[in-house]
Amino acid sequence: MQSLTGKTALITGAGRGIGRALAHKLAEEGVHVGLVGRTSANVENVAEELKRYEVKAVSAQADVSDRDAVQAAIKQIKDGLGSVDILINNAGIGKYGRFMDLSEDDWRYVWEVNVMGVYHVTQAVLPDMIERQAGDIVNISSTSGVRGTEGSSAYSATKFALHGLTESLMREMRRENIRVQAITPSKVITDFTAENNLSDGSEDNEHFMQAEDLADVVVSQLKLHPRMFVKNTELWATNPK
Template sequence: MQSITGKTALITGAGRGIGRALAHAFAREGVHVALMGRTGANVENVANELAEYDVKTVSVQADVSNGGEVKDAVQQVKDTLGEIDILINNAGIGKFGRFLDLSEEDWRNVWDVNVMGIYHVTHAVLPDMVERQAGEIVNISSTSGLRGTVGSSAYSASKFAVLGLTESLMREMRQENIRVQAISPSKVITDFASDHNLSDGTEDSEHFMQAEDLADVVVSQLKLHPRMFVKNSELWATNPK
C-alpha cells in the first residue's frame, strides 16, 4: 500500500454527488483538492465544506465540453496548488429515452461532456504527468458502458466510449508509470439519478449504492502499490430492495 497524503487531486463534476463525495474522501486522506464544475457556486460550496480538513483547496468553473475553458481552469489549478498527481474524470450528463425520441442535439450534448470532456481535461493534465513519469487517472464510467438497456442508447454509447478510451490510454501510459483505470458503478443514489428519474428518492441507503461507497473504492485503489492497479472496477449493490 502507498500513502496518497500530500498529493493533489483534480476532480471534475465536483459540485455535487460523486464528485463531492470524492472531494471529502480525498481531503480526509490529506490530499489537496481542486474542484472543477460547470456551476461555480456548487464547487465553491464544496470548497467551503472542505475547510474542516487540513488541506489546500481551489475551485474553478469550467464546462468540460469547452476545451478553452478547461485549459484555463487547469492552469489556474496548477498556479494555485502546483502539480496535479491525481485526475478524476467524473463530470457527466445523461439523456434518456427511446432512440427515435432522442435528437441529434441530445446525442451531441452527451458525447461532448461524457467523452470529449475526458479528452479535454486529460489532454490538459497528462503532459506534466508524462514529464514526471508519475500520475493517476480515474475515469468514472458506468455499468451502462458494459451493457445497453432500453432508453439508454446515447448514455450507454458514451460510457462504452469511456471504457474504450480508458483501455487504450492505459496501455499507452503504463510505460510512463501512469496508472489509468475506470470505475463502472450500477445505480448510485445521487442527484443525477433523481434528475433523470432513475431514482424516486425513497431507496433504502442500506441497500443501494451511495456516492461515498464509490469514493471509498477510488481511494482504496489509489493506495495500491504503484506496481499494480485494477483496470476496471464494476460496482453493484449487494441486495437492492
C-alpha cells in the same frame, strides 16, 4: 499501501454527488484538491467545506465540453496547487428516452460532455504526468458502458466509448508509470439519479450504493502500491430492494 498525503488531485463534476464525496474522502487522506464544476457556487461551497481538513482546495468553473474553459480552469488550479498527481474524470450527464425520441442535439451534448470532456481534461493534465513519470487517472464510468439498457442509447454509447478510451490510454501510459483505470458502478444514489428519473420512488435507497461508497473504493485503489492497479472495477449493490 502508499500514503496519499501531500498529493494533489483534480476532480471534475466536483460540485455535488460523487465528485463532492471524492473531494471529502481525498481531503481526509491529506490530498490537496482542485475542484472543477459547471456551477461556480457548487464547487465554491465544496471548497469551503474542505477547510475542515488540513489541505488546500482551489475551485474553478468550467463546462468540460468547452476546451478553452477547461484549459483556463486547470491553469487556475495548477497556479494554486501545483502539478496534478491524480485526475478523476467524474463530470457526466445523461439523456434518456427511446432512441427515436432523442434528438441529434441530445446525442451531441452527451457525447461532448461524457467523452470529449474527458479528452479535454486529460489532454491538459497528462503532459506533466508523463514528464514526472508518475500519476493516476480515474475515469468514472457506469455499468451502462458494458451492457446497454432500454432507453439509454445515448448515455450507454458514451460510456462504452469511455471504456475504450480508458483501455487504450491505459496501455499507452503503463510504460510512463501512469495508472489509468475505470470505475464502473451500477446505480448510485445522487442528484443525477433523481434528475434523470432513474428511481421510481418505491425503492429503499439505502439498499443502493451511495456516493461515499464509491469514493471509498477509489481512494483504496489509489493507495495500492504504484507497481500495480486495478484496470476496471465493476461495482454492484448487494441486495437492491
